[in-house]
Amino acid sequence: MTTRSTAAEAPSAQVLDAARDGNEDAFARIVAPHRRELHAHAYRMLGSVHDTEDALQDALLRAWRGLPRFDGRSSLRAWLYKITTNTCLDVIGRRQKRVLPLDHVPPAELGEAPGRPLIESVWVEPYPDVTFGLEDGRATPDARYELRESVELAFIAALQHLPSNQRAALILREVLGFSAQETADTLDTTVASVNSALQRARRTIDERLPQRSQQESLRTLGDERLKEIVEGYMDAMQRGDVEAVVAMLAEDAAWSMPPLATWYLGHESLRMFLANGPLSGAWRWRRVVATANGQPAVAAYTWQDGEGCYLPFALDVLTIADDGVITDITSFIARSAEPRDPERFARYPDEPVDDAKAASVFEQFGLPPRLD
Numbered sequence: 001m002t003t004r005s006t007a008a009e010a011p012s013a014q015v016l017d018a019a020r021d022g023n024e025d026a027f028a029r030i031v032a033p034h035r036r037e038l039h040a041h042a043y044r045m046l047g048s049v050h051d052t053e054d055a056l057q058d059a060l061l062r063a064w065r066g067l068p069r070f071d072g073r074s075s076l077r078a079w080l081y082k083i084t085t086n087t088c089l090d091v092i093g094r095r096q097k098r099v100l101p102l103d104h105v106p107p108a109e110l111g112e113a114p115g116r117p118l119i120e121s122v123w124v125e126p127y128p129d130v131t132f133g134l135e136d137g138r139a140t141p142d143a144r145y146e147l148r149e150s151v152e153l154a155f156i157a158a159l160q161h162l163p164s165n166q167r168a169a170l171i172l173r174e175v176l177g178f179s180a181q182e183t184a185d186t187l188d189t190t191v192a193s194v195n196s197a198l199q200r201a202r203r204t205i206d207e208r209l210p211q212r213s214q215q216e217s218l219r220t221l222g223d224e225r226l227k228e229i230v231e232g233y234m235d236a237m238q239r240g241d242v243e244a245v246v247a248m249l250a251e252d253a254a255w256s257m258p259p260l261a262t263w264y265l266g267h268e269s270l271r272m273f274l275a276n277g278p279l280s281g282a283w284r285w286r287r288v289v290a291t292a293n294g295q296p297a298v299a300a301y302t303w304q305d306g307e308g309c310y311l312p313f314a315l316d317v318l319t320i321a322d323d324g325v326i327t328d329i330t331s332f333i334a335r336s337a338e339p340r341d342p343e344r345f346a347r348y349p350d351e352p353v354d355d356a357k358a359a360s361v362f363e364q365f366g367l368p369p370r371l372d
Contacts, residue, residue, distance in 0.1 A: 011076065020068045027064055034077055036132050037139075038084050044150060044171050045088035047098035047124040047160045049360055059087040074185065081176070082186040085168050092164045098124045100157045100330065101256040107265035111272050115342030116261035123258040124160065126292040126317055126332050127151050128364045134294065140177025148294035149213045150175040153317060153330060156293065158208035166201035169194050174202075212322065214295050220322045229324055230296050234287045237300075240279040246271050250325045257314070258330070259337035259357075260345060276346075283349045286310045286371050292317045299367045300331075302349040310371040311353050312362040334358040 011019075011030040018026035038059070042052040063083050070079055099122060108114070129151055138146055149155060150171075159167050168187055172178040173194070180191045187194065218226060229248070236244035246267050255270055256263035264273045278285075284303035291297055297317045301310035312334040319328035336354045344351065363369060 016076075020070070027067065030076060031060060031063070031080070034080050036134075038080060039132055040127075040129075040134055040147070040151060041081065041171065041176070042084055042088050043127050044156065044159060044175065045085070045167060046091060047156050049125050049127060049364065051091055051095075055087050055091050056084065059084040062087065074182075078178075078182060078186070081172070081178075085172070085186055089164050089168065092167075096122060097160045098122060099160055100124050100153065101258060101261050101263040102254055103157060103161070105261050105263075107254070108262050108269060108273075110269050111276075112262065113342070113346040114257060114260050114262040114273070114277065114348065115345045124153065124157050125258075126153075126297075126315060126330075126361065126365075127156070128292065128366070129294050130291055131364055131366060138177065139175060143177035144174035146213075146215055147175070149215050151293050152214045152295060153293050153319065153328075154209055154214070155205075158205050161208065162201050162204055165189075166197045166204070169197040170201040170205065173198055214319055217320060217322045218296075221320065221324060225324060226296060226320070229320060229326070230289060230298065230318070233318070233326065234289070234298055237279070237298075238285060238287060240281055242271055242274045242279050245274060245279070248326050250321065250327045253325075253327055253329070255329045256331070258332055259335075260333070260348075262345075278349075282347070284310075288367060288371075290315060290365055290367055292365060295319060297365075299362060299365070301371050307370070312358045312367070312369065313349055315361050315365065315367075332361045334361050
């Protein structure tokens with residue numbers, strides 16, 4: 001089990017003084033050991049890598065400006081978490097919450113084409129956990145959730161339904177293992193208020209989360225079985241074998257496609273979606289194994305005649321049950337959803353690649369920007 005490092009919490013007095021005096025290199029040195037965990041913390045709060053990047057940049061700027069006032073009564077780590085948490089609370093206060101399509105609209109009618117665009121900024125975004133070095137284990141022995149569990153799509157989506165104070169309290173207490181007093185200090189409130197917020201947050205989260213986390217299911221399956229499932233999915237999709245794909249899905253499996261609001265539920269609906277859409281034979285595909293949010297994923301590329309190569313289309317994040325069936329596929333698509341004729345979404349792979357989305361959905365995950 002991973003525990004918090006104490007060595008990184010106490011920079012030397014000389015380096016700290018230099019940073020207080022405006023030495024940028026010294027400031028970078030004292031922040032570096034905490035940057036990755038602060039990034040993951042901001043993502044849990046905000047559900048968006050884009051928002052996370054902006055919030056963390058703002059938080060570190062606040063820390064840089066406020067460092068001369070840091071008196072050392074708390075650890076540097078706790079102080080940075082307080083600044084980052086409050087920066088995220090500011091962001092939450094001025095924008096709508098992020099969700100997944102399953103939490104936003106009902107499933108598509110049988111045979112309905114994927115033509116429900118929505119403002120892209122409402123959606124939870126995938127997290128490149130490998131890029132940011134997210135470790136296994138808990139932040140402290142007292143934490144309730146493992147670090148990889150705490151970025152699973154289901155957990156991130158559930159967090160976004162909590163009021164901001166409850167969200168912060170639950171993350172600080174049960175993901176990071178902060179004490180009630182540390183959490184109260186971070187949120188400028190009382191221990192009683194923290195405990196009350198935490199109780200309400202637990203009830204909401206427990207109602208929304210599946211009985212077992214994805215990490216528990218993946219450990220039950222084991223690496224070899226998981227590899228077989230992912231490779232089987234890729235092979236069936238590559239061959240365009242609709243029945244083989246459907247056979248790998250739970251009876252009540254869901255398939256969503258942010259930035260579209262449309263999503264499909266159950267074998268009959270999914271069979272029609274696949275046959276009329278990605279597996280219709282209208283497009284040539286290549287796929288690459290990936291990971292996202294601590295879960296198995298598959299990156300899909302479509303052939304573009306004008307470019308003479310395969311370009312990014314979607315990152316399929318898979319949720320797999322203990323028995324090996326796929327219960328959810330969330331396809332984060334690297335295309336824009338600007339208002340247009342809904343019929344064009346039926347041929348979404350023909351739409352131009354959205355460079356910004358391709359960067360956030362592919363390049364941050366270490367995936368190639370094109371395949372020959």
